[in-house]
Amino acid sequence: MRIQGVAAGVPFVALPPAHGGAAPLVVVWHLMDSPRTEVAMAAALPLEDVPAWRVYLGLPLMSSRTPAGGFDEIMALVRDDTLLKCHGAVITQAxxxxxxxxxxxxxxxxxxxxxxxxxxxxxxxxAALLTLTESPHPIAGLVAINAAIRATTLVELVEQGMGIEYQWSAESRALAGRLDFVDRAAEIMARRPQPDVLIVSGQEDHKSFQDDALELRRALGDHRDGGVVVLTRIEGLAHPLALEPGLEAAPQTPAAAAVEAEVSAFLKARIPAPPTEP
Structure with missing residues (x-):
């Protein structure tokens, strides 16, 4: 039974484990591309075989927190300062x-x-990478799917897509440094317990995102002393995980099903199976 609610002001969808009752927690953040709400992400990547509570959180500026001006207002924020007012702000607030x-x-x-x-x-x-890097909570593992690994890559894509030149400032450069997880790989792997990391990269994703995924795998691997770091490439996967508009639950795409298979296997290998009834 799907549960929808609000936790500390953040909308969420929770999917219980098949066995019901108490279980470990998997927290999932959606894309700003499709699926762009917690409801749509839960349908695109339900992870039904994972013996855990899967909780899908709504990102700032998205879902029920979309600004009054809707998509037009979001695009105005992108044009004004995509790092400090949109993409970077969403990641850091989450x-x-x-x-x-x-x-x-x-x-x-x-x-x-x-x-x-x-x-x-x-x-x-x-958001998942920043949480892993900076959270005091022990985190056993992370899955990054077509992830925003370097803020400078996001800015470059916005510049190319909108035909604008981003105006860098001392504040935005500092934020870009904070959101460069290749450069922060040593911090990530210095955590205890050292997290296991699965990096999922679509073979049809932006070339720069694919390059960043490879660089992150290499950088994390350079500091590995026990944690597992895996890069998996998904054939036919572009940047989105669902068809547009990506606001409501929709049938799972074949590419998303391939992602789910990889993510589920990674999580199931690390989450204890529930005890069986005698």
């Missing part, structure tokens, strides 16, 4: 919200003490 959201989820859902896992796509992948 990570900042996480501690209070986690506390609220523990009050609302029967979550077991145990491993915590993060999953995110595109900007949601950036």
């Amino acid at each position: 990570a900042a919200e996480f501690p209070a959201v986690l506390d609220a989820l523990r009050e609302q859902l029967p979550l077991a003490q145990g491993p915590l896992f993060l999953v995110g796509g595109s900007a949601g992948g950036g």
Whole structure:
């Protein structure tokens, strides 16, 4: 039974484990591309075989938190300063919200003490990476799907797509450094426990995103002393995980099904199976 609610001001969809009752937690952030809401992400990547609570969080500026001006207002923020007012702001706010959201989820859902896992796509992948890098909570593993690994790559794509030149400032350069997870790989792998990481890269995704995924795998691997770091390429996967408009639940695409198979296998290998009845 799907549960919809709000945790510390953040909308969420929670999918229970098949066995019901207490179970570990997998937190999932959606894309700013399609699927661009927690409801749509839960349909695109339900992870039904994973013996955990899967909780899909709505990103800032998206879903029920879309500004009054809708898509036009979001695009105005992109043109004005995509890093400080849109993409970068969404990623940093999502990570900042996480501690209070986690506390609220523990009050609302029967979550077991145990491993915590993060999953995110595109900007949601950036939120997962920033949370992993900076959160004091122990995190056992992360899955980054076509993730925003370097803020400079996001800015370049906006420049190319909108035909504008981004005006860098000291503040935006500092934020870009904070959101460069290739450069911060040593911090990520210095965490204890050292997290296992699955990087999922679509073979039809932006070339720069594919390059960043490869660089992240290499950088994390350079600092690995126990954690597993895997890069998986998905044939036929472009940047989105669902068809447009990506606002409501929709049938899963073949590419998303291929992603789900990889993500489910990664998580199931790390989440204890529920005890069987005698």
